[in-house]
Amino acid sequence: MSARAARAGEFALALGLAALGAFILFETHTIAEATSYSGVGPRLFPYLIGFGLAACGVVLAWQALTGGWRNLPVDDDPAMPDWIAFATISAGIVLQMAIIGIAGFVIASAILFVLIARGYGSRRLLRDTLIALVLSTVVYLLFTKALGLSLPAGLIVF
């Protein structure tokens, strides 16, 4: 990655931090203020943390603009990032979170497994699906039958 692109990324991250700090400061207004001793209430620490985050974001943005973040660990062999793999795995994670309530643990985790295997370069879809279903079923049975915890059952009934 070129130095300019790296610094643009750092600047964007720093802006994101500052935006998070500003969001926290803004949201603190919606916390109902309780009458408390010496003015310390549920709003004190959100203000401190929001202010701290915004300050860190500003400092890091300034560092990014004046030559990049200081003291970054040196990467000996930076490879080109593979964004398709990143997108596949992220899709797997988000999909599992989205459908686990409806489709159940077994199906959602099987989809997660298949998409992660795909993200890591496996092209054998049938084998991956079979392994995924067996693995999630075993884990599901271990947690629900053997340990007595509860996982979302969804569409499959045991």
Next chain:
Amino acid sequence: MDTFGSLLAGFGVALTLKNLMWGFCGVTLGTAIGVLPGVGPALTIALLLPATANLDPTGALIMFAGIYYGAMFGGSTTSILLNTPGESATIVTAMEGNLMAKRGRAGPALATAAIGSFVAGTIATLLLTLVAPLVVELALKFGPAEYFAVMVLAFTTVSAVLGASVARGLASLFIGLAIGLVGLDSQTGQARFTLGIPELLDGIDIVVVAVGLFAVGETLYIATYLNREEDRLETMRGSIWMSRSDWRRSWKPWLRGTTHRPPARSCRF
């Protein structure tokens, strides 16, 4: 001196073959369940409660103790080998132990964790039996000011291990604190940062943060940047036992761990 007498009588009961076997069962089960990320010692004991239903009280308590210590130790296995800490106590194990595992020294890393757990646990339990009344006095004196001072100590310690950049380290600290803000304020019961979502009233669990940070982050990073190279099998080089220099370097941290346990245990109550 009756404390000593009772302690020796307790050893006499515990060191019979039958009770040692219950202890062995408990430790094995506890380690097996404690390895699962997110399942900590308390949950393990709760889950394995039915297993002790048919035992006599002494055997049952010995098995519970074995389960507890097994679960406390079991979390270190996934931390060292998979860089996935299961609970908050094993996060530092993940950071350091996984580096050792990557250099082929997973065996000594696991051995250090096991032996350190044994040494510190044994000595700490002995000391706790003898020192408990005194420590309870001290623990009862812990007031809000002392708890706040411990928190400030924790934050300054984090700053000391921040590494190269103070700004980035402080940003991480504040992000962590911001995640901790979500939920109900424990003093006044006001809901903070729940954005109208009722599930967030309980806050964001530490296990969720640990899995997201370590497991998900590591998976995404390796897939994006490091997947081009050939898979290298990190075999365990050298012996799986600890070398002499390992023993020499480890005994002081083991004893240091012993000194942390009794005060921490009393303060929990």
